[in-house]
Amino acid sequence: MSVVGIDLGNLQTIIAVARNRGIDVICNEVSNRFTPSLVSFGPKQRYLGETAKTQEISNFKNTVSCLKRIIGRTFADKEIQEIEKQYLTVPLVDINGQLGVKVNYQGQETTFTVVQIYAMYLTKMKEIATVETKLPVSDCVIAIPSWFTDVQRRAVLDASEIAGLNVLRLINDSTAIALGYGITKTDLPEEKPRNICFVDVGHSSYTVSIVSFIKGQLTIKARAFDRHFGGRDFDRLLVNHFADQFKTKYGIDVKSNGKAIIRLMAGCEKLKKVLSANSEAPLNIESIMEDRDVSSMMKRSEFEELAKDLISRCEAPLKKALDESGLKIEDIDAVEMVGGSIRIPALKERIQAFFGKELSSTLNQDEAVARGAALQCAILSPSFKVRDFTVQDITSYPIKITWQPTPEEDETELVVFNKNNSIPSTKVLTFYRSEPFDLEAHYAEPQDIPAGINPWIGRFSIKKVEPVNGEAACVKVKARVNIHGILSVESAYVVEEVLKDELIEENANAEENPDAPLTRKVKKLVKKGDLPVVSATSSLDRSIINELREKENEMIASDKLVVDTEMAKNTLEEFIYDTRSKVSGGAYKDYINPADKDKFIQDLNDAENWLYDEGEETTKSVYFDKLKELQVVGNPVIHRYREAEARPLAGRELRETINNLLAQATSTEEKYAHIPEAEKNSIVEKCSKAQTWIENKEERQSMLKKYEEPVVTSAEIRKQRDDLIYFATPILNKPKPKPVVVDTPPAEASTPSTPETKNTPETKEDDTKDMDID
Helix, strand or coil: CEEEEEEECCCEEEEEEEECCEEEECCCCCCCCCEECCEEECCCCEEECHHHHHCCCCCHHHEECCHHHHCCCCCCCHHHHHCHHHHCCCCEEEECCEEEEEEEECCEEEEEEHHHHHHHHHHHHHHHHHHHHCCCEEEEEEEECCCCCHHHHHHHHHHHHHCCCEEEEEEEHHHHHHHHHHCCCCCCCCCCCEEEEEEEECCCCEEEEEEEEECCEEEEEEEEEECCCCHHHHHHHHHHHHHHHHHHHCCCCHHHCHHHHHHHHHHHHHHHHHHCCCCEEEEEEEEEECCEEEEEEEEHHHHHHHCHHHHHCCHHHHHHHHHHHCCCHHHCCEEEEECHHHHCHHHHHHHHHHHCCCCECCCCCCCHHHHHHHHHHHHHCCCCCCCCCEEEEECCCCEEEEECCCCCCCCCEEEEECCCCEECEEEEEEEEECCCEEEEEEECCHHHCCCCCCCEEEEEEECCCCCECCECEEEEEEEEECCCCCEEEEEEEEEEEEEEEEECCCCCCCCCCCCCCCEEEEEEEEEEEEECEEEEECCCCHHHHHHHHHHHHHHHHHHHHHHHHHHHHHHHHHHHHHHHHHHHCCCCCCCCCHHHHHHHHHHHHHHHHHHCCCCCCCCHHHHHHHHHHHHHHHHHHHHHHHHHHHHHHHHHHHHHHHHHHHHHHCCCCHHHCCCCHHHHHHHHHHHHHHHHHHHHHHHHHHCCCCCCCCCCCHHHHHHHHHHHHHHHHHHHCCCCCCCCCCCCCCCCCCCCCCHHHCCCHHHHHHHHCCCCCC
C-alpha cells in the first residue's frame, strides 16, 4: 500500500509518494507533475483535472475552480460574495446552508455541494496515485492552509471520506514545508535551536512561519498570513489593466465576455512569468472575442509600478510573525522561499530588504508542500520506518468554551486554547453540576478568522449528570484539539471526593503515644463513571456521508462506462476507416476474395453511415456487436496479410537454426567430441525432418492465392524452431565427463635407518598408500 501526500492547491495539485528509496512526485495521465485543480461537467460525464482544463474555455459555465478557497464556506460568506465570486465562472447556490454550484450535468440542471466537488477531485488524485504506484491508495496526508478554521478542516475530512481516503493528518502547508526541510538536515543542533523563516507565496495566499529546529524536532514558533495575497492577485491586476487598454485600443469590453476573461487571465499569467526572467514581455491573444486578435507589451518596470501597493503588503505578515515568535531579525538563521509566486523579482527584493540578508531557495518551490506531506504520511504509517522527527504545530486562532451560568457561578466562558497553543493538545475542565449541561465552542477573536465564517465551532452536551450525595457532581470534561487542528470533547466523567487511609511514613509522636495509628484519613478524587457526550459540529452526519459516497461511486462507474463506450466507438470507427482504405487499394487488396470485396466495402460504408446517424449515441455493447459483424470478414483478411508479412522471417529463422544445429552436430571440434554419435545423429535427423517440413509447406503455400487461407502460419514455424532448439540444446551442451583419476604406486621408500628421508613427501605418500580409495 502506498502512502501519499497531497498538496491540493488553488491552481494545481501535486501528489508525492513515499517509497523505500525516498519521496517521489508522481505524474498524471499526461505525464505532468502538476494536475489542474478543476472539476467540469458535461452532457455525458464529469471531467477531472487535465480533461477539465482542456475544455475550461468552452465549458466555463460548468467548470468549478478555486476548490481550496470555497471548501467549508456558505453562500452568504462575505469573502465568497465580494472576493471569490470574481474568480469563479460557475453559478453559486445555497444547499441547506452549504455553498454549492449549479451545473448542467448529463443534460440536466444539477446542484452539488462544494464538499461533493472536492470529493470528486480527490477521487481523481486517488486514481492518479493508484495508476502510478500500481498499489491501492488509502492512507494519505492532505496539506491545507494554516488559516483554515474548524469548519473548513471538517469539510476536507468529510470530502476525503466520501472519496474513500483515510486521512492520517490534515497538515498545515507551512508545517509540511518545515518538515521537508528539517528531516533531511543532519547538522541540526542538539541544544540551541536553529531558527528558520519560511515565506510561502502561493497562487491565492501568503504565509510566513518562524520555525525552530533542533535534532529530531521542529517547533512552529509563530505564523502569520495574508489570505488574499498571491499570484492570482497579480494576474487580476494585469487583467484589469489590459481590459481597460483593449477597450480603448480595440473598442471591445473583455469583462463582458466570460471566455474572453479566461483567455486574458491565462495570457496575463504567462506574461507575469516571462517578466520574472526578462525586462519586457509581449501579450498576444488570438480571437479573444468577436473574432478580434489583441496584442500589447509590458516592461517589468511598468508591472512593478502597477503592483507596488500589492507588493508592499508582504511586510505586515513578516513583522507579525517575528513579533509573535519573540525573536528579532538577527535571530533568524535563514529565510527559505517557497511557492510559485515568489519568482516575482520585486517581491523577493522587498522581502530580502526586510531581513537584510540573502534569501535561500534550497527547497523545490513548487513541490515542497507535497513532499513534506508525504514524509508526514510515512512517519504516521505503520508500514514505513522513517527517522524519528517530532512535529510540534500550533493553533492559528484562540478557542473559547462557553456555558450557561449557575447560581453558584458567575463565569460563563473561558479561553481554553490560546493562539499558538501547541497541537495536538488536551485540556481538562472542571464543572460542578446537578443536571445535564451544554458547552459551546467559539473562536475567541472572530475578527481574525476568514470574513463570513461563523465563529461557532460546536455544541457538546454532557448527559446523565446527577447529584452525588445530595450535592452537585464534580464533572471533568476533556477538550482536545487533535492532530488535524479540529476541536472535540473527547470524554466527560464524574469524580467524587472520598476519604482514604494514607500511610504515614514516620510517626512523629511515637515517644509520647507509641500506640498512635500510622495512618490518616485524606480526601482524594476518584473517578466514578463516564458520562455520555453528544456532539453537534459542522461535520456531516454519518448517514449523509454514506449516501454521498454511494453517489460518488455511481458517478465513477458512470464516467467509466462513458469512457469505455467512447473507446468502443473509436475502435469501431478506426476499424472502418483503416480496413476500408487498405481493402480498396492498399495493403489488404490482394488478401480478400474478389467475390467478397465489393460487399465488404459496402458493409463498411453502411457501418460508417450508421455510426454518424442512429449510432451516434448508443451503448458500448452495440458498438462491440457491430465491430464483431465486420470482423467476421475483415479479421481473416488482416490475418492473411500479417501472415504474409511474418511468414518469410519465421522461415529464415528456422533455416538459420537448422544450419547452426547441423554445423554443431557434425562438427569435429574437441568440445563436441564427448557427445555420443547416436545423439548427434538424432539432431541431424531432427533437422532433416524440419527442413523437409518447411520446404513442403512453403511449396504448398506458393501454389495458393494470397486471399486463400495459408497452409502454415508464422506461429507454427516458430513452434517448429522452438521444438528443434528444445531437443538439441541439452545434447549439444552436455558437459564433458570428469577425468578418471588413477593412483600410481609410489617408489620404494628409504630405509627407516636413514634419518634424512624420514619426513620427505615420499614418506607421506607411504603413510596414505594403505587407505581404501574407491
